[in-house]
Amino acid sequence: MRTFQPREIFLLRLLTFCVFAGRAWQHIFWDIPIRAFAWDEGLLKTPVEALTNLTWQEYVTSMTVDTWLQGIAQGLGCLCVACAVATWCITPTRKWLGTLLKIGGGYLILLFLMYWKERFQSVGMFVEHTLQWATPFLLVHIIFQQKNTKQFRFWVKTAIALTFIGHGLYAFGYYPVPGNFVEMMVGTFHLADNQALWWLKVAGVIDFIAAAALFIPSLMRPAIWYCILWGTLTALARIVSNFTFDLPFDSLHQWLHETIFRLPHGGIPLLLLWLIKKE
Numbered sequence: 001m002r003t004f005q006p007r008e009i010f011l012l013r014l015l016t017f018c019v020f021a022g023r024a025w026q027h028i029f030w031d032i033p034i035r036a037f038a039w040d041e042g043l044l045k046t047p048v049e050a051l052t053n054l055t056w057q058e059y060v061t062s063m064t065v066d067t068w069l070q071g072i073a074q075g076l077g078c079l080c081v082a083c084a085v086a087t088w089c090i091t092p093t094r095k096w097l098g099t100l101l102k103i104g105g106g107y108l109i110l111l112f113l114m115y116w117k118e119r120f121q122s123v124g125m126f127v128e129h130t131l132q133w134a135t136p137f138l139l140v141h142i143i144f145q146q147k148n149t150k151q152f153r154f155w156v157k158t159a160i161a162l163t164f165i166g167h168g169l170y171a172f173g174y175y176p177v178p179g180n181f182v183e184m185m186v187g188t189f190h191l192a193d194n195q196a197l198w199w200l201k202v203a204g205v206i207d208f209i210a211a212a213a214l215f216i217p218s219l220m221r222p223a224i225w226y227c228i229l230w231g232t233l234t235a236l237a238r239i240v241s242n243f244t245f246d247l248p249f250d251s252l253h254q255w256l257h258e259t260i261f262r263l264p265h266g267g268i269p270l271l272l273l274w275l276i277k278k279e
Contacts, residue, residue: 003148005274007274008274009143011274012138015264016087016135017087018260018263019135019264020080021081022259022261022262024081025257025260026077026257027077032073032076032114035069036115038069041060087101095144101139102140105134105135109133112126112129112133115129128169131160131163135264138268148275152275156272157215160269161212161214163265164227165211171200171204171207172204184234209223210223210227210230227265228269229266232266234265238255239255242255
């Protein structure tokens with residue numbers, strides 16, 4: 001057992017900052033799937049009609065309600081901004097910042113449950129985001145526990161494995177392959193659509209193999225290197241495949257945050273590589 005090294009702590013601070021900063025940009029300037037819950041008729045129709053003077057149809061078409069939902073989303077974006085700042089300020093003596101990051105991490109879980117509900121309750125959608133919501137909890141652990149234990153490394157491996165399994169389920173085609181997956185492959189590697197689908201299927205199989213290999217000592221390092229490279233590449237593909245020199249600032253405004261909050265997909269495997277270096 002050893003304590004965490006400064007570069008490991010810095011990397012995890014940076015990755016946690018990226019998650020919250022990217023999500024803050026999304027909340028404040030773009031949108032989140034908050035309406036997946038707010039407009040769930042089976043869940044909310046009875047309380048809405050009991051507590052307000054609105055019928056369900058009036059509620060879901062109300063501009064005032066929609067404005068409130070947008071305000072809530074932007075307020076949650078401010079929470080993400082506060083958490084992004086806290087990543088650089090948290091120390092073992094500032095336990096309240098640890099609490100703030102846990103609240104932020106808890107909210108990220110809620111956010112990805114919104115995505116899960118919006119995407120027809122597919123388990124792959126939720127587990128694909130595991131590294132993003134887990135990153136702030138990992139940071140809180142290393143700040144306050146300061147011990148690089150076997151148990152800690154196990155949870156890091158589990159978070160990585162779940163993320164790549166979730167990604168693999170979509171790439172392989174267990175769920176319908178998202179159109180943006182194909183577009184990114186075409187835009188990044190200049191492939192035809194059928195070639196992009198074939199390579200995505202291959203990547204999905206390798207994702208599953210890498211997720212299992214993380215727990216096999218003799219295969220762990222190659223699996224980690226794959227996760228570092230593929231996780232970073234899939235994050236960068238958001239901006240690379242969608243960037244246009246005709247509208248550079250619009251491209252960055254729309255897509256850069258999509259890359260930033262996905263950087264833990266390659267960064268946490270790099271952290272794991274450092275954590276096991278002496279094994």
